[in-house]
Amino acid sequence: MAPDPSGKGQEANGSIYMNESLPLVESQQKFPPAGSAINILFNKVEPVKVQIRDLGVELTTEATWSKPITYLKNITSKSTNQPPKELLRFVSADFQPSLIAIIGSSGSGKTTLLDALSDRLTGRAHINQGIALFNGRPGVDNIEHAYVTQQDILLPSLTVRETLRYAADLRLPLSIARERHAIVEDVIAELGLQKCADTRIGNSQNRGCSGGEKRRVSIGVQLLANPSMLCLDEPTTGLDAASAFHLATTLRRISRKGRVVVMTIHQPRPEIWSLFDNVIVLAEGGPVYSGPTIESLPWFELNGFEKPPFINPADFIIDTAAIDYRGSKLEEESRARVNALKSAWHVETQRRFPPLSRTECSLHVPPTRKKGSRHMSQFRQVRILTNRTVKVTYRDPLGMTALVTEAILMGLAVGYMFYDLGRDEAGIRSRQGPPEPQKALPANENITSQRPIAKIRSVSVELQQFMLTLSTKTLRTIRTGPTERSILKPINAKFEPGVLNVVLGPSGSGKSSLLNAIARRLRDSIGTKYQQHGRITFNGMEPSRLAMESICSYVHQDGELLLPAMTVRETLRYAAALRLPRSMSVTERQQRADDLLLKMGLNNCADTLIGSESFRGISGGEKRRVSLAIQILRDPQVILVDEPTSGLDAFTANSIVQVLQDLAEEGRTIIMAIHQPRSDLFAYFGNILLLSQVGSPVYFGPAKDMTDYLAAI
Template structure:
């Protein structure tokens, strides 16, 4: 498609581009939540309906989310949906955007757009959670999004201008070249990520824009700028509908219409200017100098902290609801007037070819930057090829070398493919959510996405396959000849493509890793069994023989075997040449015949290419017909009743104890970025030297725009900044407690920190259960009833009564709201009545009413002698504290002192705050640089620099304070009251075990995967190997059986990946908080794994051992114990690496590489390894599995040749099982090998504990 001529004038800004007007109306909409206990999958509809039916049969009451809501949002308007947390704001927005999964919810009523029910494709949705690519910069994120969303008729220059204007309007100029980052690899701040997400949606110039909590996490100034931008959009004919928690008074003036929700019911919907008069008319008048939004949220909220307050509020709520139900007749008229308008529907703005090119470039850039991308996969391929090539180094032409060649081909066909399969599954679980978002928005289609992903990964696929082939082929010393090498390379490349296709197919079915890995391992399992390496293809039982025709390992192994053996005769030391049976075994044709390889090289390669295409077609069909939709959490039935609340009005939570005054003296913080070889290449100043005092008895608030260092300051005080190989933090100055110098580590042991994220919550526990377990771990000296009483008291004080029995949830299961989750995190820290409490954005994502309650609660805590320090972005007019530390971007101090003196300070500087303005908003506006355009940027920078210089000069005037004491503060005498002591083992262990067991019981996917990854594998052994024969080919079959039992090692790592990553962030946070030590966690985690591992091992042994002909109790026990040991060692190895590495995908990849190497060196695939590798092999449990199973399966067995193989007067070579044991070096005492295996298994678990323990000690 041709683009606009470069001579034509540039297009108007994003605010000026015309759109098709759309009126939005909802009438009598009600939503009742169904239930779901698993993540998105293609089976979700069937499963959800079944669960709903079960709920009806069991009498379970569904959870109402919206109740008979009606509203009207005309074109050219900005409508705000407001209400307390859990009032249904996000649900109503999702109903409007038609983003709810109707299979899990009952939705009634109508939603129309210009009078029709079909939503125009020209709409956008800003989600509450940011879904961004971490390795792209802000500018690159918007550029690629712009290319995918903006019309083809626009030139590249015009699209770039629109992107730059978006960056400017959203104040993203200073972070435009900063990568988005993650929680472990810091990049943009939370506010900057939020604005980037908004910018992505604004680029497509939508007629209708839905925005869920767009100001959450933003400072007051940035929030006002964002809403002002949305208002400007609305003025140009767009329909903007947004939810918002804490709109400042200036933001309220920007709203055209307001929808007020309370407990899922609408208590007002109409023009904003008529809102307050309406409530006045029914007896609720807003007091003067109060933010209208705060008044309305407070009015519609229900305070359930005490029964009396709840009763009064419920009476008021019922009056509000009935009054509005009588008053509301607006929507009927609205639907009549909008029926004549038409909805502009359109196809995608961007052609399929251009989508392909854009996503290919984006994916290639991400792959180059991502350490798990190009460099990571190449490093893995080179390392594995070198080690495996070493294991098969320069094979001889004798029988051992010939057999080892077959093992090498299995390694090439199966092992490397499996490594990429697991690695790609993890990458796809991270990448597909980006596609899900863009696909749901209509900007990305399935076909170009699949093609672009493979095109972008083509360099990775080809390069790693080529390097692997070069290293492995020539180290092993395979068949000379250029054509043979390139056939080997082509086979390895097709294996790579098949593996990544299977991985994406698995993730397209299930988005969570445990379930996707189960699908991927099932495909690998049947391909492995029917591949022809362990069971000759012509000896596979006929009832499962058909499976080989869909096995990629079968085709790959056949092609590699043909490439090496077809037409080749190895040298034989017998004078008879090939006429004797002994030398016939040196014939390539004989080896192909014995292995059952019947396909040619070309047939194998064509079939592999067909499987690649087939899997990708299946992926496309699944992604197209089964898109991911929003799901709701299951509300579990709890078997305990809430403890009756005992009113404690006027009482302190705890008796007065010694207070802690924390002072900072010229305290500064820098971060150093290092190269991999250790050289410092960049040092960034996060906090400039500052001096301040955080006093007990009053709130201490740290304010400042995004990027001012607020979070870093709190993390530094709590000793939560962790150095890594590439990043280190450097502090200068002193921290003093009650006049004595304190180290960061000592201070960190006495502080409770509420972080900005909510990672320390288990998703499958309810709110009440979470608090009760937290109380049990932290309140050691109280009785069980007293602990429950404390949990109930905090639950009520935090306003969590209505969601007390709702699951926490995660990104796969919709549980409590973001605001409710925030309050749970705060409530956990309040359980211990901390003397020093730091809170990072405690009111972020909360409505004004809930935020007020939290600030009131924190004020009460401070009044009792605690030192409470909090950062805050947006504060209410009545939430202004007495001590304020105001930071500008870059960590410079703009003001520090009592709140009552702050406005006079700025008045003396020439800036007067009006009585109608929130003081917090006022000072944040002053100290923030406005980046929306060049003129504002220059003016605001001058203002900020002037204010900083004024405060710096004022500080110097008061620099004659007492110097800090040289005495280092130590834990002694009365200082011990500050330090938190961890729970003892006897207290922590049963609590942790109970909590983890309950969470795992509700994580059905993870629990089922632990069994279903193992038992079906045992069934496959029975299907493919039953019964064991004693002919000559059975030698290969029995060796293959041993090797496949060793593959249980992999399943142990998958079991760990399904469980430990969920527990890890909770453990990290609680150990940091000194709730308990590593020991009880490790023991409880290990014991919780034990019954699953025992049951899975026992069942797998039963279904595998008896059908293949095991009749001895000793051999059955050996099968059971070997499976159990393999699972346990896999879990231990993964646990150890998971403790060191922060990325669970990288952990899984490294673990599988190590296990693949161990598999190769077991003694079955590679017979004559170098001595060094044989010595290393002594610490591998696989060595002892092969060492004890081989005698059981070979000792005393005689293998007969078929009659046609015998020559007159001769017998077959190696017909005795004992000869096979000697050939492979497996002639051991099996009982001794089992005993050694038991010791190695225990050693691996002890090794995992030592690694975890030392890792936590290093963090300390």
């Protein structure tokens, strides 16, 4: 979309300029005064136009105070200036109010682009070139915008309506105090939350809303601010196919109200793909396509890549734009293909997105933003948060009792230790403690290293029926609380080695509960108790807990606790040193770790830090592969995997399933729960256990017979 020639644009060095021909935005006046129409949230949206030209993001590598090792590297290296790492380069796009998807393989820069647009880059990552204009002005703070993170940060003891009402009290200006509840009801209706409006959010201990409902509540909290641009980081990750489609339909409906909705997404199904108006395809930080969704496949066909029939368009595009690191030859071929696509799109970019006109405004000019009634008084914030805390505490009597009891017991213990100390020399020394803190260290070490281990080993969960060829005759998991509820109905299944065993079902069907029961990970707490009926056997026997630990590995949905300051190679090598037997030499252990780097497609990021929220590292998909590699290190006979493809792009998900299939063909028993498997993954599935919403088995048997069975019902 060509800019107005009277506007302003960008220098070659990447400075940002204002386009005065576009309307300016009054960022504070987003709601009409009290007494106006009630249905204002979805009818009164400030229009926004987003223009991106040659946007680039880099990660500096200079020495920092938080990483002393970088100073040593600078001293020992010949050059003190290390080149920065490019995360994004030459990204151009134009957005009108619509639904935009950012797709690409793992580590391609999807979240980086979303963070750059939302001004959420942290650590040493920063925009080093290009321009991003919002209604002709630099800086997203010139418009109302909102960002929905991948994690749902919600209070489990509040209901959906209460969560939105407290958010409205904190976010909405005082001028519309009378309309707040009406606005909340508008959000509930728009997001389809009427049925669960009075249901508590819930958590792993107390059931409440489903994963899809929680995700919509998180979106609703951000919609309360009436944003003109809504950014979402992988909103469908962890949701089943039906919930993901419902959420995508909701986002499309929101965009039709005049909002720019930008989302990163992994593995969009064909029905979700058809909802996108525009798409940006990234490969190693560079775009290979940016434009209308309906024109994406013709563009790839023009460059010699035609989609085969019966293939999901999104999967085809992501696979075509992905680099395969599982072998040097595969990497060379795929890199040549991706470089050709990048070069072709770079030429096309000059035609589709001409440079904006120039001005003298600098890239780092701070955006102007008026101060108004949006800022709430501190007294009002304290009052609202206090009211919320009282309600949350009242609904968690067990936690409140534990907190009070802990304070009383600690007070009594400390008081008893120092009660009636003598005034002689011994009493004085008792008051002062040891003259050197180091004298207290050995005792502290024993306490911290022994007690947690004892607690873990004292947990006893009754599991009955599992085998190396897993055979589950009648498994019924019941959670007792205020009311007893059945999580899993009686299941008869036999998971065999040598094939990929898959557990399918919608959110809340009990897939993870079944895996946890098999792995003996269901633990009673003060407030919850699990009762299990039936048997789980391994080769007809019930192994001891120690035997279970030696033959079974569990890959959790949220991944392992990875140290952010370690590189991928270091993480695997340390894990190999701890997990592999002593009979293997150090060289053999390191070779085992390096072989897994290649097998899991992690060669490209082997020397990259894991990273965290405070500083950037590898992508979420790469972290998932590292977590899986750690569990594969010790070569277990049984591998239980909870949502291994959740949060991964189509290409990476396919490679993960191929790795699991290869492991199964070596004689292992692989059982995995999975959400939204792409159609071509069914060719890898051996046996499928399909669960209904209430945890009842709908089908168990060979994957190839499932569709015929369901069609005959």
